[in-house]
Amino acid sequence: MYDLANPQRFDAFARTMTPIVAAGGALLLIAGLYFSLVNSPADYQQGDSVRIMYVHVPAAWMAMICYSSMAVASAVGFIWKHPLADVAAKSTAPIGAAFTFLALVTGSLWGKPMWGTWWAWDARLTSVLILFFMYLGYIALWNAIDDKTRAARIAAIACLVGFINIPIIKFSVDGWNSLHQPASVFRKGGPSIDGSMLTPLFLMGLAYTLIYAALLLVAMRSELAERRIARLQQTARGPSKVTIE
């Protein structure tokens, strides 16, 4: 496992793993879509629009999973100053933001038939929206600092402080929601989820996770390649600005 910490070994590992993980993700996605669109019952209240759940709920899971992995990678990069962890944290951010956006859009599409409106200031939707802005802030911070090492440290601090705050934000949005509107109107789903609905839900969740892993490997490889190019260009530009790494 320690071997992977070497960027070159990681590159070789990622190159062989990417197609395997991507194929696994694609297979699970096909199976998951088959179960969620064809081989699962329609809801007795929501009809066929309950099928949005199979796209929406795993996306919301991934929104949190990606931010958590970003926080773990940031902590590893911050404590052990490991560049590969920094690259992992940076590469996770756009993928996590995309999943969060997917959760928001599908939530909105689900809200239209269920609640009769594209957007409701539902506690969960609102905290996912705030999470989306946290992703954007994190990405903007990375882009704003030229020096990669410094950007990694600064972004890691921002990510970790954000991570500590997520439960507090969630708690406050829940409190805010109950202050403003009765929660009963915006309760989703039935009393409990039937087993026939859990199968596609977990298949889709696994598929999303593998897709995330495959995209992460590709993004990390391209980030490492980009850094190598930048280093080579700097070397080629002249000896005055050479930095040895």
Next chain:
Amino acid sequence: MSKLAAILMRDLRLALRAGGGAGNTVVFFALTIVIFALAVGPDRAALSANAAAILWTAATLAAMLSFDRIFQADFEDGSLDTLLETTEPVSLVALTKAAAHWLTTLAPLILTAPILGLLLGLPETAYGPLVLSLLVGTPALSLLGAFASALALSLRRASLLMTILTAPLLTPALIFGVGAAKAGASGDPLCQPAMMILAAVSLSSCVVLPLATAAAIRFNTE
């Protein structure tokens, strides 16, 4: 301790002297209220019902605009390096800078809030709770501002980025600040439970954020 007091006094003096710009935030705060009123229209009932929320919003926006000045000026003229030379822990220096920001920028807002409340037709019972909620909640904003300012030290045009970074994190203070003001206005003299949670938000920010601020300063100045 006296070193931290010296840092605090220095910031207060700088803010009070000509060119310190201490009054600008108050003017911005008042203008935001005017803009809100112009946008909503002269409907007194609508303004009055939302007065606490509008005042908190305006105070938050005014605070966010002032964040980039917390460490930026000291960083540019090099005095930040001197501040870091003290034997005090950097986190305590950060806490002092946040306290100075609160005293010079947010305390004046809290003093003007009741006057602007008058313009918005804030209900009579709501003045005390509003001021109390601002007193308890705004320290969290200053601490968050010091943190964001430290993160953005090495950036040139940071103010927009800082609002993006801080806005999600200040939602708890905003939500429970307005919640406490409303709970107080509707008859609970202690503004429970929002006031307790608001105090918890401010106190926990006091513990966590100076440490994070110190780390960010260290990485941005090394």
